[in-house]
Amino acid sequence: MRVNKQRLIRCLNPRSIAVVGGKECERVLQQSQKLGFAGEMWAVNPHRQSMAGITCFKSLEELPATPDVVFVGVPAEPTIAMIRQLNESGAGGAVCLASGFKEVGKDGQNRQRMLLEAAGDMPVLGPNCYGYINTLLGAALFPDQHGLTRTEEGVAIVSSSGNIGINFTLQQRGLPISWLITIGNQAVIGIEEAISAALENDCIKAIGLHIEGLNNLPLFIELASVARSRGIPIIVLKTGKSDIGARITMSHTATLAGEAGLYEALFERLGVGLVNNIEEFLESLKLAWIVGPLRGNRISSMSCSGGEASLIADLSVSRDLEFPDIESDHRELLRSTLNDYVAIDNPLDYHTFIWGDRKRMTATFSAMMKGMYDLSILIIDFPYINNCDMQEWTDAAESFVEACNQTGSKGVVITCLSENYTDKIRDYLVSSGIAPLHGMEQALAAIETMSKIGRAWQRNRPLPEISALSTNKTIADSIGLDEYEAKSFLASFGVNIPVSKITDNMLVCASAAKEIGFPVVLKSVSTDIAHKSEIGAVVLGINNEKQLMEHAQRLQKISTSLLVEQQVDDCVAELLIGVSYDRLFGHYLILGFGGTLVELIGDREILFFPVNDDQVREAMKRLKTWPLLDGFRGRQKADVDGVVATVGAISRMFREHGDRIVELEINPLMVRPKTQGTVAADALIRVIPES
DSSP states (O other): OOSOHHHHHHHHSOSEEEEEESHHHHHHHHHHHHHTOOSEEEEEOTTOSEETTEEEESSGGGSSSOOSEEEEESOHHHHHHHHHHHHHHTOSOEEEOOOOSGGGOHHHHHHHHHHHHHHTTSOEEOSSOOOEEETTTTEEEOSSOOOOOOOSSEEEEEESOHHHHHHHHTOOSSOOEEEEEEOTTOSSOOHHHHHHHHTTOTTEEEEEEEESOOSOHHHHHHHHHHHHHTTOOEEEEEOOOOOOSSOOOSSSHHHHHHHHHHHHHHHHHHTOEEESSHHHHHHHHHHHHHTOOOSOOBEEEEESOHHHHHHHHHHHTTSSOBOOOOOHHHHHHHHTTSOTTSOOOSSEEOOSTTTTOHHHHHHHHHHHHTTTOSEEEEEOOOOOSTTSOOHHHHHHHHHHHHHHHHHTOOEEEEESSTTOOOHHHHHHHHHTTOEEEESHHHHHHHHHHHHHHHHHHHHOOOOOOOOOOOSSSOGGGOEEEOHHHHHHHHHTTTOOOOOEEEESOHHHHHHHHHHHOSSEEEEEOOTTOSOGGGGTOEEEEEOSHHHHHHHHHHHTTTOSOEEEEEOOOOOSEEEEEEEEEETTTEEEEEEEEOSTTHHHHOOEEEEESSOOHHHHHHHHHHSTTHHHHBTGGGOOBBOHHHHHHHHHHHHHHHHHHTTTEEEEEEEEEEEOBTTSOEEEOOEEEEEOOOO
């Protein structure tokens, strides 16, 4: 982190605020006054007597003390000089509103470099940035209206968009936002620095990131580990699609990963939540703040409608959530609180027989919660119109709260429609430790997110290592090994390869085939051939010398080098194992369905190094094609241990030579019956040359 940590904390938790500029600065003062900021506020403007009722100074030198944070609301060029002056004076930090920096091209990029130099180790938000709001202190370095009020604790949101940041403040979901930080161009303070500061504040109970991407993965990984150790969930809403960077496309591996897949795999490894839209983002943060991570994914649901029970069950099918069947003893306990017309199931439709009866509802809810669930749900929509008697709805909510207290259960209330809450009910649930979640789909997304975070935290896997190529050359300088060289390299680390012979002489080829034993496979070999099947450069099932010579004659027109090798006929399943390199993520491993249709099927799991045996087994079981490995419909079970051993060999290879390897792909890895091992039937490796 290049910024001074103490200055950063001082900047975001100010006791004194100064503004330099015109109308936007007046808005900053007004918004801070509105939030009740109790510290000193000063204004600098040589052309005005006052703003927002505060007397203006003509220059920074006239200020009575060095400010903790300064809102700089002047154009781009004078902003640079102002930042230099503030840094030299020892100010805590600054917010730069001005645009005209890296977002406008070469001239702007030069100005941003000058700004960075002027800032030194002083934290600066922006440029091209709206700033931040700290509702714990009432500091609003933010030149616009917003919907926030003072908080005693809550969540921090870091947003790459100022306007979406404003939208977050306008939510009416009972989510207290204690910090809103917009980051602009991230010249000095980036996402990672903002997370670091939030983790130093005990009033921040969860952190939300609305981002397009990350800049410093090693620092983010370190901070995610700190957040986990302190019990602070991180939820990410990632938007925007960008090129993943310089990529070699001769293999399938990089194409199968994609930027989104790499982020998803990284966050899963770290126990960081990833959501798809703004509503899921806000509901997940709310659940994180009130309930926290869940130990598992065992969920119970209760409603007085079969329609609601069916709907939540249907919406859960595509999510990693379980509604476990109710066991016999538990069923009898639950039955004793209801009548014979109620079908005992999970989700439970408890009918309306007990509606309005506080004692019976509490008994039913308590009985249901004794099923050892990780979270209990009550589905109920509250009328917002004034001509309804709220008592029965209030009774249901209070009965649920009482049941949670009696059983020590974690609970949430979910409405079918997002808007069907009253402020009074929502505030009551929050004060009772029950999360009021808006809308079924986004509520289930939030529950799934907190379940994944909780389970990942319990696994406590080693942190991923972001590797780098130890060379001044670029990925574009990499060269490919031919298939024979690639397989020989793999074999030196213990990967099983077919018995083979490479030659440019057809007679030698025939002799080798006899020695290996028919049937054999014949291939053209060249560093320029990536996908042999697409150009007819591979022939399977050659059973005699005549066939061999006929095919060899044709294949030598593609490449003079021929590879004859043993044919594996007892393959149970074909997998792909690949490793690719990305400038941001370093090396990553892909394990998935293999063969020529690999991209069409798209069945893959991404793993970051270091990789242990348990992770490989878990990844295989998450594949859609896992049943093929596990004896689908009475077929032979595959040698899963052999796959694990192959990945282990590749891991050893990358520990020794990863600084030069750009990509590796085994496709297919022929997985033979249990105890019979695996065979790398084809392989591709690209390396950075040593000289």
